[in-house]
Amino acid sequence: MTFEKIEIPYLVRIHPGPVKGEITAPASKSSMQRAAAAALVSGGSSRILNPGISNDDQASIGVIEALGATVTKEETSGALLVTANSLQMEASQDKEITVHFGESGLGIRMFTSIAALRSGVTHIQGEGSLLTRPMDFFDQTLPKLNVQIKSHEGRLPLDIQGPLLPKDITIDGSLSSQFLTGLLLAYAAADATDVTIFVTNLKSRPYVDLTLKVMADFGLKVPENNHYESFYFGNSPKGKASTTTNTNTTTTTTYQVEGDWSGGAFLLVAGAIKGPITIRGLDPQSTQADKAVLKALADTGCQLSVTSDLIEIGPAAGDMRLKAFHFDATDCPDLFPPLVALACYCQGKTVIEGVSRLAHKESNRALTLQQEFAKLGVKIDLQDDLMIIEGGKPLKGDVTTHSRHDHRIAMAAAVAALGATGPVAIEEAAAVKKSYPNFYRHLENLGVTLSD
Numbered sequence: 058m059t060f061e062k063i064e065i066p067y068l069v070r071i072h073p074g075p076v077k078g079e080i081t082a083p084a085s086k087s088s089m090q091r092a093a094a095a096a097l098v099s100g101g102s103s104r105i106l107n108p109g110i111s112n113d114d115q116a117s118i119g120v121i122e123a124l125g126a127t128v129t130k131e132e133t134s135g136a137l138l139v140t141a142n143s144l145q146m147e148a149s150q151d152k153e154i155t156v157h158f159g160e161s162g163l164g165i166r167m168f169t170s171i172a173a174l175r176s177g178v179t180h181i182q183g184e185g186s187l188l189t190r191p192m193d194f195f196d197q198t199l200p201k202l203n204v205q206i207k208s209h210e211g212r213l214p215l216d217i218q219g220p221l222l223p224k225d226i227t228i229d230g231s232l233s234s235q236f237l238t239g240l241l242l243a244y245a246a247a248d249a250t251d252v253t254i255f256v257t258n259l260k261s262r263p264y265v266d267l268t269l270k271v272m273a274d275f276g277l278k279v280p281e282n283n284h285y286e287s288f289y290f291g292n293s294p295k296g297k298a299s300t301t302t303n304t305n306t307t308t309t310t311t312y313q314v315e316g317d318w319s320g321g322a323f324l325l326v327a328g329a330i331k332g333p334i335t336i337r338g339l340d341p342q343s344t345q346a347d348k349a350v351l352k353a354l355a356d357t358g359c360q361l362s363v364t365s366d367l368i369e370i371g372p373a374a375g376d377m378r379l380k381a382f383h384f385d386a387t388d389c390p391d392l393f394p395p396l397v398a399l400a401c402y403c404q405g406k407t408v409i410e411g412v413s414r415l416a417h418k419e420s421n422r423a424l425t426l427q428q429e430f431a432k433l434g435v436k437i438d439l440q441d442d443l444m445i446i447e448g449g450k451p452l453k454g455d456v457t458t459h460s461r462h463d464h465r466i467a468m469a470a471a472v473a474a475l476g477a478t479g480p481v482a483i484e485e486a487a488a489v490k491k492s493y494p495n496f497y498r499h500l501e502n503l504g505v506t507l508s509d
C-alpha cells in the first residue's frame with residue numbers, strides 16, 4: 058500500500074490571529090493502529106473506514122503486510138481492505154523476516170508480541186526516537202512465553218522467535234500500557250483459554266479500554282477485565298464481531314476509525330484561546346483517554362458545547378478571562394502539550410499531575426515543554442510529579458522554537474503562537490507527520506496565516 062505524501066517545510070512560521078470556521082478532527086492513530094493489528098490477527102477480510110495517514114499508521118500497515126496481510130484501498134470510499142490468514146496459518150510463518158516500525162511506540166510494543174506468534178525469526182527495527190525508548194519489557198516477558206529474544210540492552214533492534222504460548226503471567230504496567238495492549242491481542246490470536254495476564258500498577262488505563270473495544274469490534278476473544286489488575290481469557294469460544302456485513306459466503310468486519318481526541322485536543326485549545334470554532338468527528342462516547350481534555354477545558358471557563366456530532370468552543374464569554382486549572386494527566390499523558398498551551402492563556406498557576414509519565418515519549422516531554430515554552434516567555438516549574446505553568450502573561454512573538462522532533466511539541470508551540478505578540482517559528486515542523494500530517498493545513502483552514 059502506498060500513501061499520499063504530505064510536504065511540510067523545515068520551518069513553519071505561525072502568525073498570531075483568531076481561528077474561525079469548522080474543521081473535522083483527523084483519524085486517531087490509536088484506533089487505526091489497533092484496527093490494523095486486529096484485522097491481521099482476526100484473519101479473513103476487514104474493511105477499515107476513515108483510515109489514518111500518519112507516519113505511525115503507515116508503519117502499522119507496512120507491518121501487517123510484512124506479516125502476511127494484503128492491504129488495498131477502495132478508491133470510491135477511501136476505505137482500506139485487509140485480508141489475512143491467522144498468523145499461525147500463514148504460509149510464510151517459518152521464514153525469517155524483518156519488520157520496520159518507524160518511530161511508533163504503540164506499533165512496536167503492540168506488534169512485537171503479535172509477531173512472536175510466528176515460529177520463524179522476526180527482526181524488529183525502528184528509527185529516530187524509537188531507538189532510545191525502553192523495550193526491556195520484552196527481554197523480561199517473552200522468554201516466559203516460549204519466545205527467544207535478543208535485544209541491545211533493552212533497546213532496538215530486537216530479534217524474536219516464537220511461537221508465543223499464552224500462560225499465566227504477571228507484568229508491570231507502570232511504564233506503558235502499550236505492552237499490555239500487545240499481549241492482549243497476541244493472547245486472543247493464540248486463542249488463550251483459562252489464562253490470566255496479571256498487571257501491577259497499570260497506567261494509561263483508558264488505552265486498554267480502547268484495545269478491548271477494538272478486539273470486540275473485530276470479533277476477537279475478549280478477556281474479563283478485573284479492575285485493570287488481571288485480564289482473564291476464559292473457556293468461552295471467540296467473541297462475535299459486533300459490526301459484520303455478510304457478502305454471500307464470506308464475512309467482512311467493518312470498522313470505522315475514530316476521530317482523534319489527542320490531535321483534536323490541539324484544535325480545541327486553539328478554539329478556547331482564539332476561537333470560536335466548530336470541531337466535528339470527536340465522539341464524546343469514545344473510550345480514548347484524551348477525551349478527558351473536555352474536563353480541563355470546562356474548568357477554564359471557556360465557552361464549550363458538546364454534542365454527539367460537533368463541539369463548539371470559544372474563549373470565555375464577555376470580558377472574562379480563562380482560569381487556571383488543576384488536572385491529573387497520569388492516565389492521559391499525551392494531553393500535557395496541548396494543556397500547557399492552554400495554561401499559558403489561563404490566569405494564575407495551572408497544575409498538571411503525571412510528569413513521570415513523560416520521560417519516555419518522543420522526547421522527554423516535561424523538559425522539552427519547559428525549554429521550548431521558555432522561549433515564548435512562559436515559566437514552567439517541575440516539582441516531583443507536578444508541572445506548574447504560570448499563565449496569563451503575554452507570550453513573546455518573533456521567536457524561534459524547535460519541535461525537538463516531537464509532534465506534540467510542534468503542535469503545542471503552534472497553538473500557543475496564536476495569541477503571541479508576533480509570529481512564532483517552529484523548526485523541524487514536519488514532526489507532526491507522526492500523528493497529524495494535515496495539522497498545519499487544518500490551521501490554515503481555520504484562518505491562520507502560515508509562512509516559511
Ligand SMILES: O=C(O)C1=C[C@@H](OP(=O)(O)O)[C@@H](O)[C@H](O)C1
Nearest residue numbers: 087163232233234235261264391
Ligand atoms: O496505546 C496507545 O495508543 C497509546 C498509549 C499511550 O502510551 P503509554 O501507555 O505508554 O502511556 C500514549 O501516550 C500513546 O501516545 C498512545
Ligand SMILES: C=C(OP(=O)(O)O)C(=O)O
Nearest residue numbers: 160161162163391418419
Ligand atoms: C507517545 C506517543 O506515541 P507512541 O508511544 O505510540 O510512539 C504519542 O503519540 O504522543
